[in-house]
Structures are given as C-alpha cells and as structure tokens.
Amino acid sequence: MHASTLFTIGTSITTVIATTLPLAPPERSLSQDDVIFFGHNGQMNVVPRTEFVRYAESLPLATEEQQIFNASTLSLDAETEPNRTITSRCSKETVWALNPAHTFVGWDVLMSSVVKSPPNNSISINVEEGHWLTSKLSASSYSTTKLIEKFLAEAFSTSSDGSWSTSYSSTFSFEVPAGKYGAIVSNPLTIVHEGHVDVGCIGQAERTEFVSHTYQSRDYFNLKWVEGVIGLCVGDTLPLSRCYGPGSLGGVESG
Numbered sequence: 001m002h003a004s005t006l007f008t009i010g011t012s013i014t015t016v017i018a019t020t021l022p023l024a025p026p027e028r029s030l031s032q033d034d035v036i037f038f039g040h041n042g043q044m045n046v047v048p049r050t051e052f053v054r055y056a057e058s059l060p061l062a063t064e065e066q067q068i069f070n071a072s073t074l075s076l077d078a079e080t081e082p083n084r085t086i087t088s089r090c091s092k093e094t095v096w097a098l099n100p101a102h103t104f105v106g107w108d109v110l111m112s113s114v115v116k117s118p119p120n121n122s123i124s125i126n127v128e129e130g131h132w133l134t135s136k137l138s139a140s141s142y143s144t145t146k147l148i149e150k151f152l153a154e155a156f157s158t159s160s161d162g163s164w165s166t167s168y169s170s171t172f173s174f175e176v177p178a179g180k181y182g183a184i185v186s187n188p189l190t191i192v193h194e195g196h197v198d199v200g201c202i203g204q205a206e207r208t209e210f211v212s213h214t215y216q217s218r219d220y221f222n223l224k225w226v227e228g229v230i231g232l233c234v235g236d237t238l239p240l241s242r243c244y245g246p247g248s249l250g251g252v253e254s255g
Contacts, residue, residue, distance in 0.1 A: 029124060030174050032182070035231035038218040052229055090201035096151065098195035107245025108185035108233055109133060111166050114240050114249055115183065117176040125176060125232075127169040127184055133226060135162035135215060141208040144199060148210050152193060158214040169223045174232040181240045183249055188215055188228040 030036070035052050037045045112128045137152075137160035139145050152158045176182035193212045198205035215226035235241055239248035 030172055030232070032174070032177070032232045032234045034174075035229045036172060037229050038225055038227055044218075044223075049231060052231075090204070092200055093198070093202060093205065094147070095198045095205070096195065097197070098193065101156075101191060101193050103189055103191050105244070106186075106188045106190050106228070107247070108187060108242040108249060110183055110249055111186050111230060112184040114181060114238075115176060116181050117178050119179045122175045122178050124173045125182065125184060126173050127166055127223065127230070129166060129168050131166040133164045133186075133188060133215065135160050136213045137210065138212075139208055139210040141206065144197060144206075144208040147199070148197065148208070148212075151197070152212055156193060156214075158191070158193065158212060160212055160214070162214060162217070164215070164217070164224065164226055166225070171223055172230075176232070176234065180234050180236065181238060182232055182234045183240060184230065185233045185243065185249070186225065186228055186230045187244050188226045190215060 030046065033049050034046050035049050037047050037052065109131070111131050112125050115123065115125055117123045135158070137145070137149065139148055149160050152160065174182070174184055191214050193214070194210065196207050196209045198207050200206050215228075218225055218227050231243075233240065233243035233249065235243075239250075241248050
C-alpha cells in the first residue's frame with residue numbers, strides 16, 4: 001500500500017465523522033476517545049478513536065522485527081568485497097529489483113512521559129520535547145549504500161536520514177482520567193521499500209539487498225511530526241501497556 005492510499009483513508013475518516021480544525025486552532029482539550037489524524041497536505045483532523053481503529057484494521061500492524069528496526073539505531077552491515085580478477089573487459093551494469101511498496105501502522109511511540117492522575121482528579125498533559133523518530137535504511141553491503149540512497153530519493157522522493165523530534169506543544173492537551181496512568185502516543189504510518197541491486201558485469205555482479213522505512217513529514221503550526229495519528233493511551237497499572245501493539249511504554253511521573 002502506497003502513501004496515496006493513506007490520503008484516501010484520512011479522507012474517508014474525515015468524511016465519516018471528523019471535525020476539521022480551523023486554520024488557527026485554539027488550544028483544545030481531548031479525551032482518550034479522541035485521536036489527532038495527521039494527514040495529507042498538512043491536513044489535521046480530530047476523529048473518534050473507534051473510527052481510526054476501524055480504518056487502521058485495513059492496514060497491517062508492525063511486526064516485532066519491523067518495530068525493532070524502526071525504534072533502534074541500526075548500523076549497516078559492512079561486507080568485505082571479494083577480490084576478483086577479471087581477465088576480460090566487460091560493461092558494468094546496475095540492475096534494480098523492487099518488491100511492491102507497502103505500508104504498516106507502527107506501534108505506540110511515546111510523545112510524552114507516562115503520568116499518573118490523582119485518585120479524585122483528572123490531569124492534563126501535552127506533547128513534550130525530546131521524543132524522536134527517524135527513517136532507516138538497512139543494506140547488506142556498505143559499499144552501495146550511497147547508490148541506494150540516491151536511487152530511492154530520485155524514484156520515490158524519500159530520505160533515509162529523515163529525523164523528527166518533538167517539541168512542546170500546547171495546541172492540544174489530553175485529559176488523563178482520575179486514578180489512571182496515561183501517555184500521549186503516536187502511531188506513525190511507515191512506508192517500506194525493499195529489494196536488491198546488482199552491480200557489475202553480467203554473471204559477475206555483486207548483489208546488495210536493502211530495506212528502507214520512511215515517513216511523510218507533516219507540519220501543522222507548532223506541531224511538526226509525521227503522517228499518522230496522535231492519541232492518549234490509558235491504563236490501570238504499570239508498566240503501561242501499549243494501546244496499539246504489544247509490550248509496554250516507559251516510566252511514570254505522578255500528577
């Protein structure tokens with residue numbers, strides 16, 4: 001599934017039940033039943049979580065391997081190229097083979113601390129500074145990394161070194177219910193390009209396999225992030241279990 005499909009999903013959500021935000025939205029408080037959809041062309045909508053879940057079910061959830069790839073700093077595996085003596089002259093070819101691009105929904109990514117609300121009062125939390133997300137490129141041979149980066153940039157307008165870091169935003173706040181643990185989380189929509197490239201003479205080419213995970217930048221006033229959704233994950237115990245995806249989120253601060 002390509003990025004254009006994501007716009008269709010976002011448009012469908014908006015058509016069904018979304019509240020489109022004005023050009024200069026006032027600060028507003030959201031509940032655990034709301035999510036912010038960061039969509040195409042900077043469009044942002046607040047939709048019920050149930051509507052997002054309904055449409056997200058049409059997309060695959062990240063596998064554990066994909067999530068580890070996305071959340072960790074991955075170093076490229078450098079290979080020592082074999083020494084070969086070519087006795088006859090030949091024409092050096094570069095041949096690309098790509099699998100169909102596809103998209104998956106990432107697990108919950110923290111955009112705030114995990115907090116605990118007092119027993120008798122809800123508390124309001126905002127997106128905090130210092131949470132990050134980066135594009136990734138993994139290749140089986142370091143020597144062709146630059147070639148792959150250039151090809152993906154020209155063919156799909158992707159960047160393997162894209163990086164997004166949260167900054168404090170008061171545009172939206174979420175209310176953590178009394179006595180509950182909660183955190184603001186994002187579920188980025190991740191576009192995957194994978195395949196291999198053969199470089200060299202026919203019959204003697206060196207093959208490099210690669211996989212690229214990229215995101216679409218979205219900028220809405222003072223909230224800069226990637227295409228996907230932002231919402232509140234709430235639970236009764238620590239560690240706070242992810243609301244979308246297995247496993248748990250980080251530490252806790254008392255409200």
